[in-house]
Amino acid sequence: MFPVHALAVVTHLAVAICGSEQVPPALLQNAETIAADVYRDIGVAIDWTEECGDTEGALEVDLVGGDNIGSSYANVTLGFAAPGTSEATILYDRVGKFSKRYGLKREVLLGYAIAHEVGHLLLPPNSHSPSGVMRANIDLQRAAAKKLRFTRQQGELILEKLEGFAPVVVATR
Ligand SMILES: [Zn+2]
Incomplete structure (x- = not known):
């Protein structure tokens, strides 16, 4: 038997960030x-792209300004994504507003918003958890410490889903 720890199994996931021209490049990179x-x-492993509208095999995160959405979204909403689709939305102008309100860096809030919404695309409906990156309301302390993660079960569900449509690359190191 191979010792399991000697294998680094990495599944690649392509994510297109659309509307990124609104975001300072350094901020986007950190997010x-x-x-x-x-x-x-x-x-x-996420492979970031900016090729929008051509989402074959890729997930898409749209960064939209507040003018592009209806007023039906609660003013605490930062983003949304329907499970089973390939497109998530983040209300980008709220990232700045909320980061001030919460005392979080913009790049941290944007980064975890992207991780959370992409998580919704990969997980079954109603996938909020009491802790971690899929908490319905961001855990400010753990976010500031950059410690938000998926739960073990969420990680397994995501891998299961990805291995259905993405090639698995097995690398030995
Ligand atoms: Zn959510």
Whole structure:
């Protein structure tokens, strides 16, 4: 038998960030790093792209301004995503507003919002959990410490889902 710890199994996931021209590049890069860390923790490597509208095999996160949505979203909503689809939305102008309100860095709030909404695309409906990155209301302390992660069960569900449509690359190190 191979010792399991000698194998690094990485599943790749392509995520397109659309509307990113509103975001300062350094902020976006840091947010992507924060989101990617959440996924790396469960063995998923995110490949970021900006190729929007061509979502074959890729998930899409749309960063939209407040003018582009109806007033039906509660003013505490930062983003939304319907499970089973490939497109999530983040209300980008609220990222700045909420980061001030919560005393969190913008890049941290944006990064975890991306991780959370992409999580909804990959998990079954009603996938909020009492702790971790899928909490309905962001855990400010753990977010500030950059410690939000998926629960073990969520990690397993996501891998199961991804392995259905993404190639699995097995690398030995
Ligand atoms: Zn949610």
